[in-house]
Amino acid sequence: MSPLPWERVRERVLRPTDPLSNSLPWGERAGLLVHQKLLSQARISVKCFQAARLFFGCLKTRFCGVRIAHQIAKLLKKWGGRPHNLHENKNMKQIQSPQNETLKSLAKLLDSAKERRKHRLAVLEGTHLLETFLQQNQQPEQVFVPESRWHESETQNLLGRLPEHKITLLATSALSKINSLTHGETLTTVFRLPENPSPAHVGDCVVLERVQDAGNLGTILRSAAAAGVGRVILSRDCVDVWSPKVLRAAMGAHFLLQIHEDVDLLAWRKTYRGRVLITALNAQSQSLYHLNLKENETGNAWIFGNEGAGVSPELLAQADVCVQIPMLGATESLNVAMAASVCLFEQMRQRIA
Template structure:
């Protein structure tokens, strides 16, 4: 049975920890846990049977049978006034419920599963969008090189819309760490001879998505077996990396469904 506790002090050590998690995008690496705010992320977490250590809800949420049922999944629950919940919120319009979940930084690379490699992507929205596309199109592993936005930061979590809980996420890597992959690496390039729709894409594979301004670094591009172009008949110079990723991952998924 869940342990329920009412908190009214801003200086409560648990709330101080959650405040750090909500305000510092990389705090989860030091503290070993992640703050999920809002019923959408909470539901996504539970649907994937992701472990939960703590639920925090407002006094109003504690009276709501639906939100209270979500909180019952946690072994420990805190009930706080709405004003106090706002102090641990990263949202302009604070939610009514949140979970603290453990962060596992010790996962190993799966050498043979469909993968997306993120090369120093800076924008949290782009990173979260790519995670969501990866989950939608059956790519189960995300490998982030050093310099990429923190994968479990609040902004990436919100953009990912729950995709995190169905993915293997590994970050802080260098190009050499990818040498153990038993997959062909594919990158997009405006100089590629072949366009995406003209190729039979390898399966499984690892798509490489590069820095928003600089693209894929040379050391990583050298490891790519294949480069492809995305046709842009409208004449734009380039696509947003989140859009490019969605197109590439969709084409991989489409070809597999066609063959099947």
């Protein structure tokens, strides 16, 4: 097929009925035609559509709109774009019924810590957590996409980085099975849990004993990652660290940390060679702001306890330093997540000063 004369291309792009015909330069209008052509054929991701439009917005030479659309689709597909057509992809799984067995299994993973432990699987909700997960070079087991979110640019950009057999489309009729367990119609990602190695005997870490609130645990994980503490150790009776609520509160911090679950803290303390600091109100407590928290060879372990009862007497007796956070006014104590954040960021402040 030979290129069409430039005047015929102009006629196709500069249609009198096109509201853009008097507001855009010729190259940009031509780019818009290519953009629309690719979009209508669902050839590549939205990010590639935008790249094509920007490219042709600068082009001043003659070309055939239809032919170049196919050529640029091939090039951009080679560069990383990949088709995700809602109706034409034969490898993509679709679920229409809320009674589907896969959907039932997903609902159990969302609702039950026992199921998550049994199958070593957990569930992420939303595009942000999936984006963070993929940024760490991880691959999900399966991503469930509500039909209503399919054509969103953010969704398509993420799905373009996944093989089609890992994507399942959820019809609106099927969403009732999990809607009560998730935050609205959002992407739901099933991923395999990492290994649970024994904690190291040295190095900075956060140690949590019997923390029960999912929001508190998620916030502590997020603060630890932000403050440069790479390991978190959890006692056997902490809330499930891989529950959807903790994952939402942590905002992707799970994938930046090494997490050790179900640890016997008294046994761990016998082998840990670093300094152990515990927040407590007693006669031996030292002000947080009088401590030297700069880096040392063996590291600091910060221990925080249950929201109501604090650290157990048995573990408190193992502290090298009891720490008090100075406060003005009549407030007696801080929420455990806030206390952990204050301590970790004071440590970071001293190290970067």
